[in-house]
Amino acid sequence: MQRIKGMEPKRAGWLARYAYKLSEKRLGKVTEPIAVTAHHPMIFRAYAAFEYFLEKASLVDRKLKALASIKPATMVGCKFCIDIGSMIGAQNGVTEQQMNDILYYRESNAFSDVERTVIDYAAAMTKTPVEITDALFEDLRKHFNDAQIVELTAEIAFENYRARFNHALGIGSQGFVAAAQATDTVIAG
Numbered sequence: 001m002q003r004i005k006g007m008e009p010k011r012a013g014w015l016a017r018y019a020y021k022l023s024e025k026r027l028g029k030v031t032e033p034i035a036v037t038a039h040h041p042m043i044f045r046a047y048a049a050f051e052y053f054l055e056k057a058s059l060v061d062r063k064l065k066a067l068a069s070i071k072p073a074t075m076v077g078c079k080f081c082i083d084i085g086s087m088i089g090a091q092n093g094v095t096e097q098q099m100n101d102i103l104y105y106r107e108s109n110a111f112s113d114v115e116r117t118v119i120d121y122a123a124a125m126t127k128t129p130v131e132i133t134d135a136l137f138e139d140l141r142k143h144f145n146d147a148q149i150v151e152l153t154a155e156i157a158f159e160n161y162r163a164r165f166n167h168a169l170g171i172g173s174q175g176f177v178a179a180a181q182a183t184d185t186v187i188a189g
Contacts, residue, residue, distance in 0.1 A: 001170050002032065002036075002169065002170045002171055002172065003168075003169045003170045004036050004039065004169055005036075006030070006032055006034075006035020006036050006038070007035055007036070007038040007039050009030075012035075012038045013038070013041050013044070015041075015044065015045060015048060016034070016035075016038035016041075016044055019034050019038075019044075019048055020034065020035070020038075027084075027176065029174065031080075031084070031174065032080065032166075032171045032172075032174060033080065033162065033165065033166055033171055036169060036171065037165075050158060051158075054154060054155060054158055057151045057154070057155075059145075059147050059148045059151050060144070060148050060151045060152050060155070062092040062093075063089075063092045063093040063094055063115075064114065064115065064118050064152070065092075065151075065152070065155045066085065066088055066089035066092045066093075066094050067089065067094060067098070067102075067115055067118055067119055067122070068118050068119070068121070068122045068152055068155050068156050068159070069081070069085050069088070069089075069122075069155060069156070069159040070082070070085045070086070070089055070094070070099070070102055071102060071105075071119050071122035071123055071126065072122055072123075072125070072126040072156060072159045072160050072163050073085045073159060073162075073163050074102055074103060075123065075126045075127075075163075076126065076160070076163035076164055076167055077163075077167060078162070078163035078164075078166045078167045078171075079166075079171075079172045079173045080166045080171045080172055080173055080174065081159065081162055081163045081166060082173070083173035083174060083175070083176050083177055084174070084176045085159075086099055086176070086177045087176040087177050090177075095110065097110040098110045098111060098115075102119070105119050114143045117136075117139045117140060117142075117143060118152065120136055120139070121136060121140060121152065121153075121156065122156045122159075124136060125153070125156045125157065125160065126156070126160055140152075
């Protein structure tokens, strides 16, 4: 059950209203995390800026970033993040088998070595306490340069923020996967 109702557009600030319109244009509806965060204009500005620049960052393949986001969502149990992450993952090349196998990715033949390393890193960053071994970091270095590791780390860290924020406030699925499958549309992301 959602604990805080999203802010109505007529009460929202100009930036939130702009984000509502973008969300409706890109996703067909205003996402609940946006509407809930709009209650605090300063936090909303920070959230929107980080989302914007993280989306624009392009040194890491979008499929890898999608996998890096899906793993924390499943570990935290954020229904909203799993829903929208599955849609974004599918748009960026994450296969249905990979989505089905994400919980036991180490044993699945659906993932490449680099994909497993990314998911290992996401899982290690999501655990409490965070424990990134030197061996795991060396595996990352085999596939990514410093700037790419920073981008990947930011993606995973921000997904942890999203998943924990949404889970704590009871923000659930909004039907993005079902809607995308029903209309067979791809929303550029």
